[in-house]
Amino acid sequence: MSSAPTQAGGRHRVVVVGTGFGGLFATRALRRADVDITLVGKTTAHLFQPLLYQVATGILSEGEIAPAVREVVAKQRNVTTILGDVTHIDVEARTVSSEHLGRTLVTPYDDLVVAAGAGQSYFGNDHFSQFAPGMKSIDDALELRGRILGCFELAELAMLRGDKHEASRLLSFVVVGAGPTGVEMAGQIAELSLRTLRRDFRHIDPSTAHVTLVDGAKQVLPAFGDRLGEIAQRRLEKMGVEVILGSMVTDVDATGIELKDVDSGYVRRVESVCKVWAAGVQASPLGKQLADQTGADTDRSGRIAVLPDLTLPGHPEIHVVGDMISLDKLPGVAQVAIQGARFSAKQILRRAAGQPTEERFHYFDKGSMATVSRFSAVASVGRLRFGGFVAWLLWLGVHIVYIIGFKNRVTTLLHWAVSFVGRGRAERTITEQQVFGRQAIQQLESMGQDPERLGDSRRA
Ligand SMILES: Cc1cc2nc3c(=O)[nH]c(=O)nc-3n(C[C@H](O)[C@H](O)[C@H](O)COP(=O)(O)OP(=O)(O)OC[C@H]3O[C@@H](n4cnc5c(N)ncnc54)[C@H](O)[C@@H]3O)c2cc1C
Numbered sequence: 001m002s003s004a005p006t007q008a009g010g011r012h013r014v015v016v017v018g019t020g021f022g023g024l025f026a027t028r029a030l031r032r033a034d035v036d037i038t039l040v041g042k043t044t045a046h047l048f049q050p051l052l053y054q055v056a057t058g059i060l061s062e063g064e065i066a067p068a069v070r071e072v073v074a075k076q077r078n079v080t081t082i083l084g085d086v087t088h089i090d091v092e093a094r095t096v097s098s099e100h101l102g103r104t105l106v107t108p109y110d111d112l113v114v115a116a117g118a119g120q121s122y123f124g125n126d127h128f129s130q131f132a133p134g135m136k137s138i139d140d141a142l143e144l145r146g147r148i149l150g151c152f153e154l155a156e157l158a159m160l161r162g163d164k165h166e167a168s169r170l171l172s173f174v175v176v177g178a179g180p181t182g183v184e185m186a187g188q189i190a191e192l193s194l195r196t197l198r199r200d201f202r203h204i205d206p207s208t209a210h211v212t213l214v215d216g217a218k219q220v221l222p223a224f225g226d227r228l229g230e231i232a233q234r235r236l237e238k239m240g241v242e243v244i245l246g247s248m249v250t251d252v253d254a255t256g257i258e259l260k261d262v263d264s265g266y267v268r269r270v271e272s273v274c275k276v277w278a279a280g281v282q283a284s285p286l287g288k289q290l291a292d293q294t295g296a297d298t299d300r301s302g303r304i305a306v307l308p309d310l311t312l313p314g315h316p317e318i319h320v321v322g323d324m325i326s327l328d329k330l331p332g333v334a335q336v337a338i339q340g341a342r343f344s345a346k347q348i349l350r351r352a353a354g355q356p357t358e359e360r361f362h363y364f365d366k367g368s369m370a371t372v373s374r375f376s377a378v379a380s381v382g383r384l385r386f387g388g389f390v391a392w393l394l395w396l397g398v399h400i401v402y403i404i405g406f407k408n409r410v411t412t413l414l415h416w417a418v419s420f421v422g423r424g425r426a427e428r429t430i431t432e433q434q435v436f437g438r439q440a441i442q443q444l445e446s447m448g449q450d451p452e453r454l455g456d457s458r459r460a
Pocket residue numbers: 017018019020021022023040041042043045047048049050051052053084085086087115116117118135136180181284286321322323324332333334335337369
Protein backbone atom coordinates (compact mmCIF):
# COMPACT_ATOMS: atom_id res chain seq x y z
CA MET A 1 0.00 0.00 0.00
CA SER A 2 1.22 3.51 -0.72
CA SER A 3 2.16 5.98 1.99
CA ALA A 4 0.60 9.40 2.33
CA PRO A 5 1.88 12.61 0.81
CA THR A 6 1.47 15.18 3.57
CA GLN A 7 1.16 18.86 2.62
CA ALA A 8 4.61 20.42 2.17
CA GLY A 9 6.08 21.20 5.55
CA GLY A 10 2.75 20.99 7.39
CA ARG A 11 1.05 18.50 9.65
CA HIS A 12 -0.88 15.62 8.14
CA ARG A 13 -4.45 16.83 7.45
CA VAL A 14 -7.36 14.49 8.16
CA VAL A 15 -10.92 15.43 7.28
CA VAL A 16 -13.70 13.39 8.92
CA VAL A 17 -17.21 13.64 7.47
CA GLY A 18 -20.04 12.86 9.90
CA THR A 19 -20.43 13.14 13.65
CA GLY A 20 -22.19 9.80 14.21
CA PHE A 21 -20.53 6.64 15.47
CA GLY A 22 -18.05 6.35 12.59
CA GLY A 23 -17.00 10.00 12.55
CA LEU A 24 -16.71 10.43 16.29
CA PHE A 25 -14.85 7.19 16.98
CA ALA A 26 -12.39 7.86 14.13
CA THR A 27 -11.76 11.34 15.52
CA ARG A 28 -11.27 10.07 19.06
CA ALA A 29 -8.97 7.28 17.90
CA LEU A 30 -6.68 9.98 16.49
CA ARG A 31 -6.62 12.02 19.71
CA ARG A 32 -2.92 11.49 20.39
CA ALA A 33 -1.86 11.66 16.77
CA ASP A 34 0.33 14.37 15.32
CA VAL A 35 -2.33 15.30 12.76
CA ASP A 36 -4.77 18.16 12.20
CA ILE A 37 -8.34 16.88 12.10
CA THR A 38 -11.29 18.76 10.63
CA LEU A 39 -14.56 17.16 11.72
CA VAL A 40 -17.46 18.20 9.47
CA GLY A 41 -21.03 17.41 10.45
CA LYS A 42 -24.36 18.67 9.26
CA THR A 43 -25.71 18.72 12.80
CA THR A 44 -24.05 20.03 15.94
CA ALA A 45 -24.61 16.82 17.90
CA HIS A 46 -23.36 13.27 18.10
CA LEU A 47 -26.56 11.25 17.88
CA PHE A 48 -26.93 7.92 19.67
CA GLN A 49 -29.52 6.52 17.24
CA PRO A 50 -30.33 3.30 19.14
CA LEU A 51 -32.16 5.33 21.80
CA LEU A 52 -34.07 7.63 19.45
CA TYR A 53 -37.26 5.70 20.12
CA GLN A 54 -37.00 6.65 23.80
CA VAL A 55 -36.94 10.34 22.86
CA ALA A 56 -39.94 9.74 20.60
CA THR A 57 -41.88 8.16 23.46
CA GLY A 58 -40.97 10.62 26.19
CA ILE A 59 -38.52 8.56 28.23
CA LEU A 60 -35.33 10.51 27.45
CA SER A 61 -34.55 14.06 26.43
CA GLU A 62 -32.80 14.82 23.17
CA GLY A 63 -29.74 16.18 25.03
CA GLU A 64 -29.17 12.83 26.72
CA ILE A 65 -28.74 10.97 23.46
CA ALA A 66 -27.30 13.82 21.37
CA PRO A 67 -24.60 15.76 23.21
CA ALA A 68 -22.93 18.65 21.39
CA VAL A 69 -20.06 17.15 19.45
CA ARG A 70 -18.01 20.30 20.06
CA GLU A 71 -18.23 19.58 23.79
CA VAL A 72 -17.38 15.90 23.32
CA VAL A 73 -14.11 16.75 21.54
CA ALA A 74 -13.40 19.98 23.43
CA LYS A 75 -10.27 18.60 25.10
CA GLN A 76 -8.92 17.13 21.89
CA ARG A 77 -6.66 19.97 20.74
CA ASN A 78 -5.98 18.56 17.26
CA VAL A 79 -9.65 18.84 16.15
CA THR A 80 -11.49 21.70 14.49
CA THR A 81 -15.24 21.09 14.38
CA ILE A 82 -17.20 22.56 11.49
CA LEU A 83 -20.94 22.72 11.00
CA GLY A 84 -21.66 22.02 7.35
CA ASP A 85 -23.42 19.78 4.88
CA VAL A 86 -20.79 18.11 2.72
CA THR A 87 -22.02 18.58 -0.82
CA HIS A 88 -18.97 17.64 -2.83
CA ILE A 89 -15.81 15.60 -2.43
CA ASP A 90 -13.20 16.10 -5.16
CA VAL A 91 -11.06 12.97 -5.01
CA GLU A 92 -8.45 14.30 -7.45
CA ALA A 93 -8.02 17.71 -5.82
CA ARG A 94 -8.41 16.05 -2.38
CA THR A 95 -10.88 18.59 -1.09
CA VAL A 96 -14.19 18.47 0.76
CA SER A 97 -16.77 21.20 0.10
CA SER A 98 -19.32 21.84 2.82
CA GLU A 99 -22.20 24.28 2.88
CA HIS A 100 -24.00 26.11 5.61
CA LEU A 101 -26.74 28.66 4.92
CA GLY A 102 -25.59 29.04 1.34
CA ARG A 103 -21.92 29.59 2.15
CA THR A 104 -19.33 27.08 0.94
CA LEU A 105 -16.14 26.06 2.69
CA VAL A 106 -13.49 24.01 0.88
CA THR A 107 -11.23 21.94 3.14
CA PRO A 108 -8.17 20.09 1.79
CA TYR A 109 -7.16 16.70 3.14
CA ASP A 110 -4.30 14.21 3.07
CA ASP A 111 -6.55 11.47 4.47
CA LEU A 112 -10.33 11.45 4.44
CA VAL A 113 -12.77 9.45 6.56
CA VAL A 114 -16.30 9.45 5.22
CA ALA A 115 -18.92 8.32 7.76
CA ALA A 116 -22.09 10.01 6.55
CA GLY A 117 -24.38 7.11 7.47
CA ALA A 118 -27.77 6.38 5.96
CA GLY A 119 -31.18 8.02 5.83
CA GLN A 120 -34.70 6.63 5.74
CA SER A 121 -35.91 4.93 2.57
CA TYR A 122 -39.56 4.88 1.54
CA PHE A 123 -38.72 2.53 -1.35
CA GLY A 124 -39.48 5.15 -3.97
CA ASN A 125 -42.60 6.48 -2.19
CA ASP A 126 -41.14 9.58 -0.57
CA HIS A 127 -44.58 11.17 -0.37
CA PHE A 128 -45.39 8.67 2.43
CA SER A 129 -43.02 10.61 4.68
CA GLN A 130 -45.52 13.44 5.00
CA PHE A 131 -47.88 11.13 6.90
CA ALA A 132 -45.44 8.60 8.34
CA PRO A 133 -42.25 10.22 9.67
CA GLY A 134 -39.14 8.06 9.88
CA MET A 135 -36.80 7.59 12.83
CA LYS A 136 -33.39 8.84 11.89
CA SER A 137 -32.85 12.18 13.59
CA ILE A 138 -33.71 14.17 16.68
CA ASP A 139 -36.16 16.15 14.53
CA ASP A 140 -37.87 12.88 13.58
CA ALA A 141 -38.06 11.70 17.19
CA LEU A 142 -39.48 14.99 18.48
CA GLU A 143 -41.99 15.15 15.64
CA LEU A 144 -43.11 11.62 16.48
CA ARG A 145 -43.35 12.44 20.17
CA GLY A 146 -45.58 15.37 19.26
CA ARG A 147 -47.72 13.21 16.98
CA ILE A 148 -48.05 10.27 19.39
CA LEU A 149 -48.90 12.31 22.51
CA GLY A 150 -50.88 14.79 20.39
CA CYS A 151 -53.16 11.99 19.18
CA PHE A 152 -54.19 11.18 22.75
CA GLU A 153 -54.99 14.89 23.30
CA LEU A 154 -57.02 15.08 20.09
CA ALA A 155 -58.85 11.86 20.94
CA GLU A 156 -59.93 13.38 24.26
CA LEU A 157 -61.30 16.39 22.36
CA ALA A 158 -63.04 14.14 19.83
CA MET A 159 -64.79 12.28 22.65
CA LEU A 160 -65.88 15.58 24.20
CA ARG A 161 -67.49 16.34 20.84
CA GLY A 162 -69.07 12.88 20.90
CA ASP A 163 -67.13 11.73 17.82
CA LYS A 164 -66.20 8.15 18.74
CA HIS A 165 -65.12 7.22 15.22
CA GLU A 166 -62.58 10.05 15.11
CA ALA A 167 -61.35 9.17 18.60
CA SER A 168 -60.71 5.55 17.66
CA ARG A 169 -58.84 6.62 14.51
CA LEU A 170 -56.69 8.87 16.71
CA LEU A 171 -56.04 6.05 19.15
CA SER A 172 -54.88 3.71 16.41
CA PHE A 173 -51.09 3.69 15.88
CA VAL A 174 -49.33 1.91 13.05
CA VAL A 175 -45.61 1.15 13.01
CA VAL A 176 -44.17 0.02 9.67
CA GLY A 177 -41.14 -2.24 9.87
CA ALA A 178 -40.66 -5.08 12.36
CA GLY A 179 -36.90 -4.70 12.76
CA PRO A 180 -35.45 -3.57 16.12
CA THR A 181 -36.62 0.05 15.76
CA GLY A 182 -40.18 -0.93 14.79
CA VAL A 183 -40.43 -3.48 17.60
CA GLU A 184 -39.10 -0.97 20.13
CA MET A 185 -41.49 1.75 18.94
CA ALA A 186 -44.53 -0.54 18.94
CA GLY A 187 -43.64 -1.80 22.43
CA GLN A 188 -43.15 1.69 23.80
CA ILE A 189 -46.37 3.13 22.34
CA ALA A 190 -48.20 0.18 23.90
CA GLU A 191 -46.55 0.81 27.29
CA LEU A 192 -47.28 4.51 27.05
CA SER A 193 -50.98 3.78 26.62
CA LEU A 194 -51.17 0.90 29.11
CA ARG A 195 -49.07 2.38 31.92
CA THR A 196 -48.04 6.01 31.60
CA LEU A 197 -51.20 7.66 30.30
CA ARG A 198 -53.74 5.26 31.76
CA ARG A 199 -55.02 7.58 34.47
CA ASP A 200 -54.43 10.97 32.83
CA PHE A 201 -57.58 11.41 30.74
CA ARG A 202 -61.24 11.68 31.68
CA HIS A 203 -63.11 11.00 28.42
CA ILE A 204 -60.92 8.41 26.72
CA ASP A 205 -59.36 5.27 28.09
CA PRO A 206 -55.75 5.40 26.76
CA SER A 207 -55.33 1.69 27.43
CA THR A 208 -57.77 1.00 24.58
CA ALA A 209 -55.30 2.47 22.09
CA HIS A 210 -54.56 -0.01 19.33
CA VAL A 211 -51.00 -0.51 18.09
CA THR A 212 -50.37 -2.36 14.82
CA LEU A 213 -46.91 -3.51 13.70
CA VAL A 214 -46.62 -4.25 9.98
CA ASP A 215 -43.88 -5.85 7.92
CA GLY A 216 -43.52 -7.37 4.47
CA ALA A 217 -41.35 -10.13 5.97
CA LYS A 218 -42.91 -13.22 7.50
CA GLN A 219 -41.40 -12.76 10.95
CA VAL A 220 -40.62 -10.14 13.53
CA LEU A 221 -36.90 -9.26 13.88
CA PRO A 222 -35.79 -11.34 10.87
CA ALA A 223 -32.09 -10.69 11.56
CA PHE A 224 -32.40 -12.33 15.01
CA GLY A 225 -33.65 -15.72 13.76
CA ASP A 226 -36.96 -17.56 14.22
CA ARG A 227 -36.83 -18.21 17.96
CA LEU A 228 -36.05 -14.66 19.09
CA GLY A 229 -38.53 -13.33 16.53
CA GLU A 230 -41.25 -15.50 18.05
CA ILE A 231 -40.32 -14.43 21.61
CA ALA A 232 -40.53 -10.76 20.61
CA GLN A 233 -43.82 -11.27 18.76
CA ARG A 234 -45.40 -13.12 21.71
CA ARG A 235 -44.36 -10.36 24.11
CA LEU A 236 -45.78 -7.66 21.83
CA GLU A 237 -49.05 -9.55 21.40
CA LYS A 238 -49.30 -9.95 25.16
CA MET A 239 -49.29 -6.15 25.37
CA GLY A 240 -52.09 -6.01 22.81
CA VAL A 241 -49.99 -5.11 19.76
CA GLU A 242 -51.46 -6.53 16.55
CA VAL A 243 -48.67 -7.96 14.41
CA ILE A 244 -49.39 -8.13 10.66
CA LEU A 245 -46.64 -9.92 8.74
CA GLY A 246 -46.20 -10.66 5.03
CA SER A 247 -47.95 -7.39 4.13
CA MET A 248 -46.56 -4.55 2.05
CA VAL A 249 -47.59 -0.93 2.50
CA THR A 250 -49.13 0.25 -0.77
CA ASP A 251 -50.44 3.65 0.28
CA VAL A 252 -50.36 6.07 3.19
CA ASP A 253 -52.54 9.12 3.71
CA ALA A 254 -53.51 11.45 6.55
CA THR A 255 -56.03 9.08 8.13
CA GLY A 256 -54.83 5.61 7.30
CA ILE A 257 -52.58 3.12 5.64
CA GLU A 258 -53.24 0.54 2.93
CA LEU A 259 -51.69 -2.92 3.15
CA LYS A 260 -51.45 -5.68 0.58
CA ASP A 261 -50.94 -9.29 1.61
CA VAL A 262 -47.86 -10.61 -0.18
CA ASP A 263 -49.33 -14.09 -0.80
CA SER A 264 -53.03 -13.53 -1.42
CA GLY A 265 -52.91 -10.00 -2.82
CA TYR A 266 -55.71 -9.09 -0.38
CA VAL A 267 -55.78 -5.32 0.24
CA ARG A 268 -56.90 -3.88 3.56
CA ARG A 269 -56.94 -0.43 5.09
CA VAL A 270 -56.05 0.37 8.68
CA GLU A 271 -57.51 3.63 9.95
CA SER A 272 -54.79 5.53 11.80
CA VAL A 273 -53.73 9.13 12.14
CA CYS A 274 -50.30 8.43 13.65
CA LYS A 275 -48.04 6.26 11.55
CA VAL A 276 -44.33 5.61 12.14
CA TRP A 277 -41.99 4.52 9.35
CA ALA A 278 -39.24 2.25 10.62
CA ALA A 279 -38.52 0.34 7.42
CA GLY A 280 -35.72 0.70 4.90
CA VAL A 281 -32.52 2.68 4.74
CA GLN A 282 -30.78 4.58 1.96
CA ALA A 283 -27.07 5.31 2.26
CA SER A 284 -25.81 8.89 2.11
CA PRO A 285 -25.65 10.22 -1.48
CA LEU A 286 -21.95 10.89 -0.86
CA GLY A 287 -21.45 7.15 -1.48
CA LYS A 288 -22.71 7.44 -5.06
CA GLN A 289 -20.64 10.57 -5.57
CA LEU A 290 -17.46 8.80 -4.47
CA ALA A 291 -18.37 5.72 -6.52
CA ASP A 292 -18.78 7.81 -9.68
CA GLN A 293 -15.32 9.29 -9.22
CA THR A 294 -13.44 6.14 -8.23
CA GLY A 295 -15.18 3.41 -10.20
CA ALA A 296 -16.46 1.64 -7.06
CA ASP A 297 -19.90 0.00 -7.20
CA THR A 298 -22.97 0.87 -5.17
CA ASP A 299 -25.75 -1.51 -4.14
CA ARG A 300 -29.54 -1.03 -4.20
CA SER A 301 -29.44 0.88 -0.91
CA GLY A 302 -26.77 3.25 -2.26
CA ARG A 303 -23.98 1.71 -0.14
CA ILE A 304 -20.55 1.95 -1.67
CA ALA A 305 -18.50 -1.22 -2.23
CA VAL A 306 -15.27 -0.57 -0.36
CA LEU A 307 -12.04 -2.57 -0.65
CA PRO A 308 -11.27 -5.00 2.21
CA ASP A 309 -9.23 -2.27 3.94
CA LEU A 310 -12.26 0.12 3.80
CA THR A 311 -10.67 2.36 1.16
CA LEU A 312 -11.70 3.01 -2.45
CA PRO A 313 -10.04 1.72 -5.64
CA GLY A 314 -6.91 3.75 -6.39
CA HIS A 315 -7.48 5.95 -3.33
CA PRO A 316 -5.82 4.56 -0.21
CA GLU A 317 -6.32 8.00 1.35
CA ILE A 318 -10.15 7.73 1.29
CA HIS A 319 -11.60 5.60 4.11
CA VAL A 320 -15.34 4.92 4.18
CA VAL A 321 -16.94 3.44 7.31
CA GLY A 322 -20.27 2.58 8.90
CA ASP A 323 -23.73 2.43 7.35
CA MET A 324 -22.47 3.75 4.00
CA ILE A 325 -20.40 0.72 3.11
CA SER A 326 -21.06 -2.55 1.42
CA LEU A 327 -18.50 -5.20 2.38
CA ASP A 328 -18.94 -8.90 3.19
CA LYS A 329 -22.65 -8.34 4.02
CA LEU A 330 -21.72 -6.42 7.17
CA PRO A 331 -24.88 -5.16 8.90
CA GLY A 332 -25.74 -1.49 9.42
CA VAL A 333 -25.04 -1.47 13.14
CA ALA A 334 -23.06 0.74 15.47
CA GLN A 335 -20.25 -1.76 16.04
CA VAL A 336 -19.47 -1.96 12.31
CA ALA A 337 -19.09 1.83 12.28
CA ILE A 338 -17.06 1.97 15.52
CA GLN A 339 -14.66 -0.84 14.64
CA GLY A 340 -14.30 0.42 11.06
CA ALA A 341 -13.51 3.90 12.38
CA ARG A 342 -10.85 2.64 14.76
CA PHE A 343 -9.32 0.49 12.02
CA SER A 344 -9.22 3.45 9.60
CA ALA A 345 -7.66 5.70 12.24
CA LYS A 346 -4.82 3.17 12.67
CA GLN A 347 -4.38 3.02 8.91
CA ILE A 348 -4.11 6.81 8.79
CA LEU A 349 -1.45 6.80 11.50
CA ARG A 350 0.53 4.23 9.56
CA ARG A 351 0.20 6.22 6.34
CA ALA A 352 1.22 9.46 8.06
CA ALA A 353 4.30 7.69 9.45
CA GLY A 354 5.13 6.19 6.04
CA GLN A 355 4.56 2.65 7.33
CA PRO A 356 2.82 -0.18 5.47
CA THR A 357 -0.90 -0.47 6.11
CA GLU A 358 -3.09 -3.51 6.94
CA GLU A 359 -4.73 -5.20 3.98
CA ARG A 360 -8.02 -6.19 5.55
CA PHE A 361 -10.54 -4.98 8.13
CA HIS A 362 -11.79 -7.78 10.40
CA TYR A 363 -15.16 -7.24 12.06
CA PHE A 364 -15.74 -8.80 15.46
CA ASP A 365 -19.45 -9.45 15.94
CA LYS A 366 -20.23 -8.69 19.60
CA GLY A 367 -23.89 -9.66 19.14
CA SER A 368 -27.16 -7.80 18.79
CA MET A 369 -30.04 -6.86 21.04
CA ALA A 370 -33.49 -5.31 20.86
CA THR A 371 -35.87 -4.33 23.64
CA VAL A 372 -39.52 -5.20 23.36
CA SER A 373 -40.84 -3.59 26.52
CA ARG A 374 -39.63 -2.76 30.00
CA PHE A 375 -37.86 -5.78 31.50
CA SER A 376 -38.03 -7.66 28.22
CA ALA A 377 -35.50 -7.84 25.40
CA VAL A 378 -33.99 -10.36 23.03
CA ALA A 379 -30.26 -10.89 22.59
CA SER A 380 -28.06 -12.84 20.23
CA VAL A 381 -24.48 -13.11 21.47
CA GLY A 382 -22.17 -15.63 19.78
CA ARG A 383 -24.11 -18.89 19.72
CA LEU A 384 -26.35 -17.82 22.59
CA ARG A 385 -29.92 -16.72 21.86
CA PHE A 386 -31.99 -15.58 24.79
CA GLY A 387 -34.90 -13.34 25.65
CA GLY A 388 -36.59 -11.82 28.71
CA PHE A 389 -35.25 -10.04 31.76
CA VAL A 390 -31.59 -11.13 31.51
CA ALA A 391 -31.45 -9.91 27.91
CA TRP A 392 -33.00 -6.63 29.03
CA LEU A 393 -30.37 -6.17 31.78
CA LEU A 394 -27.64 -6.83 29.23
CA TRP A 395 -29.23 -4.29 26.87
CA LEU A 396 -29.33 -1.76 29.72
CA GLY A 397 -25.66 -2.24 30.59
CA VAL A 398 -24.42 -2.05 27.01
CA HIS A 399 -26.36 1.11 26.25
CA ILE A 400 -25.18 2.88 29.38
CA VAL A 401 -21.57 2.14 28.42
CA TYR A 402 -21.97 3.66 24.97
CA ILE A 403 -23.89 6.79 25.97
CA ILE A 404 -21.44 9.66 25.74
CA GLY A 405 -20.58 11.59 28.91
CA PHE A 406 -20.89 10.93 32.64
CA LYS A 407 -23.71 13.47 33.11
CA ASN A 408 -25.80 11.83 30.40
CA ARG A 409 -25.27 8.38 31.89
CA VAL A 410 -26.49 9.53 35.29
CA THR A 411 -29.59 11.35 34.00
CA THR A 412 -30.40 8.50 31.62
CA LEU A 413 -30.34 6.04 34.52
CA LEU A 414 -32.62 8.35 36.51
CA HIS A 415 -35.06 8.66 33.62
CA TRP A 416 -35.05 4.91 33.12
CA ALA A 417 -35.88 4.44 36.79
CA VAL A 418 -38.79 6.89 36.43
CA SER A 419 -40.14 5.05 33.38
CA PHE A 420 -39.35 1.40 34.03
CA VAL A 421 -39.74 1.13 37.79
CA GLY A 422 -42.41 3.82 38.04
CA ARG A 423 -45.07 4.72 35.49
CA GLY A 424 -43.91 8.21 34.58
CA ARG A 425 -42.10 9.66 31.60
CA ALA A 426 -39.92 12.68 32.22
CA GLU A 427 -40.13 14.09 28.69
CA ARG A 428 -43.77 14.54 27.76
CA THR A 429 -43.49 18.13 26.56
CA ILE A 430 -44.65 18.59 22.97
CA THR A 431 -44.87 21.70 20.84
CA GLU A 432 -46.56 22.65 17.60
CA GLN A 433 -43.17 23.39 16.08
CA GLN A 434 -42.14 19.77 16.63
CA VAL A 435 -45.22 18.48 14.87
CA PHE A 436 -45.44 20.95 12.00
CA GLY A 437 -41.88 22.33 11.66
CA ARG A 438 -40.70 19.80 9.07
CA GLN A 439 -43.73 20.38 6.86
CA ALA A 440 -43.38 24.15 7.18
CA ILE A 441 -39.72 23.96 6.10
CA GLN A 442 -40.63 21.69 3.18
CA GLN A 443 -43.32 24.15 2.12
CA LEU A 444 -40.86 27.04 2.27
CA GLU A 445 -38.36 25.07 0.21
CA SER A 446 -40.97 24.22 -2.40
CA MET A 447 -41.89 27.91 -2.55
CA GLY A 448 -38.32 28.53 -3.73
CA GLN A 449 -36.96 30.13 -0.57
CA ASP A 450 -33.19 29.87 -0.72
CA PRO A 451 -31.37 29.00 2.50
CA GLU A 452 -29.42 32.25 2.52
CA ARG A 453 -32.61 34.33 2.59
CA LEU A 454 -34.00 32.03 5.27
CA GLY A 455 -30.85 32.63 7.31
CA ASP A 456 -31.08 36.38 6.81
CA SER A 457 -34.71 36.49 7.90
CA ARG A 458 -33.87 34.47 11.04
CA ARG A 459 -31.06 36.85 11.93
CA ALA A 460 -33.13 39.94 11.27
C1 LIG B 1 -33.67 4.29 15.19
C2 LIG B 1 -32.38 3.51 15.08
C3 LIG B 1 -32.09 2.52 16.01
C4 LIG B 1 -30.90 1.82 15.92
N1 LIG B 1 -30.63 0.86 16.86
C5 LIG B 1 -29.44 0.22 16.83
C6 LIG B 1 -29.09 -0.72 17.85
O1 LIG B 1 -29.87 -0.99 18.76
N2 LIG B 1 -27.86 -1.30 17.79
C7 LIG B 1 -26.96 -1.02 16.79
O2 LIG B 1 -25.84 -1.54 16.79
N3 LIG B 1 -27.27 -0.15 15.82
C8 LIG B 1 -28.48 0.47 15.81
N4 LIG B 1 -28.79 1.38 14.83
C9 LIG B 1 -27.83 1.57 13.73
C10 LIG B 1 -26.69 2.48 14.14
O3 LIG B 1 -27.18 3.63 14.78
C11 LIG B 1 -25.90 2.81 12.90
O4 LIG B 1 -25.39 1.62 12.36
C12 LIG B 1 -24.75 3.77 13.20
O5 LIG B 1 -25.24 4.99 13.67
C13 LIG B 1 -23.93 3.99 11.94
O6 LIG B 1 -22.92 4.92 12.20
P1 LIG B 1 -22.42 5.88 11.04
O7 LIG B 1 -21.33 6.70 11.61
O8 LIG B 1 -22.17 5.10 9.81
O9 LIG B 1 -23.69 6.78 10.71
P2 LIG B 1 -24.48 7.77 11.65
O10 LIG B 1 -24.33 7.42 13.07
O11 LIG B 1 -25.85 7.83 11.05
O12 LIG B 1 -23.77 9.15 11.43
C14 LIG B 1 -23.78 9.80 10.20
C15 LIG B 1 -23.38 11.23 10.45
O13 LIG B 1 -23.09 11.86 9.24
C16 LIG B 1 -23.72 13.14 9.21
N5 LIG B 1 -23.92 13.45 7.81
C17 LIG B 1 -24.68 12.80 6.92
N6 LIG B 1 -24.57 13.37 5.71
C18 LIG B 1 -23.71 14.40 5.85
C19 LIG B 1 -23.21 15.38 4.97
N7 LIG B 1 -23.54 15.40 3.67
N8 LIG B 1 -22.37 16.30 5.46
C20 LIG B 1 -22.01 16.30 6.76
N9 LIG B 1 -22.45 15.39 7.64
C21 LIG B 1 -23.29 14.45 7.19
C22 LIG B 1 -24.98 12.94 10.01
O14 LIG B 1 -25.50 14.16 10.46
C23 LIG B 1 -24.45 12.06 11.13
O15 LIG B 1 -23.84 12.84 12.12
C24 LIG B 1 -29.99 2.09 14.89
C25 LIG B 1 -30.29 3.08 13.94
C26 LIG B 1 -31.48 3.79 14.05
C27 LIG B 1 -31.79 4.86 13.03
